[in-house]
Amino acid sequence: MEFTAKQIAEFLNGTIEGDVTAKVNGFSKIEEGKPGTLTFLANPKYEHYIYGTKAAIVLVNDDFHPSAPIESTLLRVPNAYAALASLLHFVEQTQTQKEGIDPSAFIAPSARVGAGGYVGHFAYIGEHSVIGRGCRIYPHAYIGDNVQIGDDTIVYPHVTIYNGCVVGSRCILHAGAVVGSDGFGFAPENGTYRKIPQLGNVVIEDEVEVGANTTIDRAVMESTTIHRGVKLDNLIQIAHNVQIGENTVMASQVGVSGSTKVGRHCMIGGQVGLGGHIHIGDGTQIGAQSGIISNIDAGSRVMGSPAMPLKTFFRSSITLRKLPDMYLEIDRLRKEVEELKKRL
Amino acid sequence: MEFTAKQIAEFLNGTIEGDVTAKVNGFSKIEEGKPGTLTFLANPKYEHYIYGTKAAIVLVNDDFHPSAPIESTLLRVPNAYAALASLLHFVEQTQTQKEGIDPSAFIAPSARVGAGGYVGHFAYIGEHSVIGRGCRIYPHAYIGDNVQIGDDTIVYPHVTIYNGCVVGSRCILHAGAVVGSDGFGFAPENGTYRKIPQLGNVVIEDEVEVGANTTIDRAVMESTTIHRGVKLDNLIQIAHNVQIGENTVMASQVGVSGSTKVGRHCMIGGQVGLGGHIHIGDGTQIGAQSGIISNIDAGSRVMGSPAMPLKTFFRSSITLRKLPDMYLEIDRLRKEVEELKKRL
């Protein structure tokens, strides 16, 4: 497909500066800026690239003032990044989606699959499971017994949803994600460990995205709950009985220990570890690789292992490099004080 | 199913205080305490919840002395948590298990599968593999050639067991676990890396649990060995030629580097990293996110990266926040000492 600057400006309700007939057939990043593509400038840090880019069209914010001539056609919009997202959504919707139920898939006689969806080769849907309308269940997906899935949810290849779990509408579960594996619960018994049966489930509300190979354990009783709008990146571990509040986002490789409650609108950086049985208040921001072992008040910004306020962390980190010198300096001071005492 | 306090008391050999006809049809946590459910009080930290709970029955330890009236029926047992585990096991055993071999599964002509088990849709069992009695091999499980599995082991969907690996009896391999992938071994050669073939295998002994998406690499020669009773949580990495001693437990996202030997009865916290070619003594406890680069004596309790004794770690961590102030204080002292020296 090819579009002109004029067509795109109409779609985005934007203003053209330059050649209205400029044509594009793809996207590129501003630092690559390939001919015949559309790019965008949202982050001022990248502004210098715009003066040399070969891209045919550049989306810019309305308030952008060039400091040098630009060869590309500019397309001004209120928010260049949001406009780009709209264009990407438009292109995505033009892509044809698979439909229908492949005869090689297994759907249990007692299961129900709503209209308008896709169930791919070798997919498995167990007894009494109910899948809503317009869902796309990819090849090799495994959906156990008594599972409920809402409408328009996407389950990619090699996802495992254990018996009795619930997934909302408009969710995306990426390849290899595991929902409802047993929580890690054992009772010590004569030097060995006896398994505590994990009889609860996992409940994932609407509009949740679960990254590739992320694992979410079922509760020992009741539910591990991922609330509406949560976004989990790849390779995250959510232990049993955890609750993640609405619209919280977690970067990859985060680990959340058992029974911990994470509030709404939190942002958790990559490789963070949260201890068990703690509360993370709403709106908390936790820096990458932090370790959290106690409750965090709403709205906090913390970092480090163990975590401390962000400012303290950065001040400590800088001083940390000076630690060996400080050690020597203390030693020197001690000797000088001793000397002074003698001389008095 | 519904049970009365009397029936449960008989099953657990416990003592009732309150209404012996109280009925329950499920479990709940004491802080939720839903009507018509059974809950338990094991951790004294949660005692205050018992005075307001709506749960019909509460399991408590024999030595529990309420400090206020309680509406629920109390069921006294020597150990409330162990009694709960027994009840959960009882309920689990009432759940019907799948049986039989689905015709869509592939079982190589030279493979053998013991009686009384389950092999689900699209499962794959390779040449010369031997599966014991009563195993449950879920849909999409992959068991390569020359694999041996004992009795009553559960292999969940999307598990991969590479050629030649051995798994014991009464093991549980959760969804997406990988057993026997190649160890990460390369020889530098003119600026590139030449793969060292990994010709050993993985041996998992009896009663081992392997978490979802955990990976265990095969040995370059001989075996990577997970000894009896080990419990591995989700997303753990076990490198080639590692040995994990009996009844050791590891929380999620731990990484163990090549050829390291971990002793028996160790407890390894989440996200810990163990370096290669080291020995971790029996009974060692390692705090979450620690990094271990040298041998650890049996019975140690360590934490930090690099790790130090637990007490030292906590003392250092607390002082760490004061580091910037210490730096300033040293500077101030230095100036004062200079001043004193001048005045003498």
Added chain:
Amino acid sequence: MEFTAKQIAEFLNGTIEGDVTAKVNGFSKIEEGKPGTLTFLANPKYEHYIYGTKAAIVLVNDDFHPSAPIESTLLRVPNAYAALASLLHFVEQTQTQKEGIDPSAFIAPSARVGAGGYVGHFAYIGEHSVIGRGCRIYPHAYIGDNVQIGDDTIVYPHVTIYNGCVVGSRCILHAGAVVGSDGFGFAPENGTYRKIPQLGNVVIEDEVEVGANTTIDRAVMESTTIHRGVKLDNLIQIAHNVQIGENTVMASQVGVSGSTKVGRHCMIGGQVGLGGHIHIGDGTQIGAQSGIISNIDAGSRVMGSPAMPLKTFFRSSITLRKLPDMYLEIDRLRKEVEELKKRL
């Protein structure tokens, strides 16, 4: 199979000391040294094992001078480790490989699969995908639409390759690896997050190895690129638009955030986290568990979180244990200085 010392010496062009008729039928590590096996001594740290080993043959470096009598037959070669690798390769090549396309696999009518390969049970190859010659696609592998794979590449069970991704020749993708899942991109919108469609792909060049359950996200536009010869261990996360330079190796559980460029010939330790939008220079070595939040110059050796030069890290780490004592010492010095000031 059984081989004599003489046969092996001819294959490796080595020199025998001892019984030329000594026979072996397997390998063992020098610390285990089983009778009837071949072992090797490459690391001088393990030399003491050679004087008690029961192994029939030991590969040693030409310059090895025993300090005591050795019972085993010695086989001298210029590089014992490289010679071992050659032997392992030889044995590996004698193992029969599966061939042919299983009728239960799904290969889309528009897809093409080159000659001489293997496509296992329940494998899925989507529309317009092109697989080169001699590839081994294991059971349950999922290869989406419009995927290109070169020659002699191995795709193990439960690998997912999303639509439009490109994989080179002689690559190995281990079980559960995910290539081309959506990058983690969202635009905040009224307190929720709107998904940014991820329309790029992943390009993996020749001779790349991807570990079990490792995840590589597709680019938002253009490509996430893993250059020739890169070796990725298990459970690694590569975010969207990342570039990894030629012959770089990463140990398990590393996380690389979006748009970061890692140079050539880097060595990244286990559990390292790299922040987003940064450059790691060629030949950089990063110690395990480090956290990198800014650019790193070529040839650097760094460690820590945040990272610092390797020497500084080790000096700081050692001093860290003394931190509580330093704190007390500063306090004591402060009092003494006060005292001195009073006395003057």
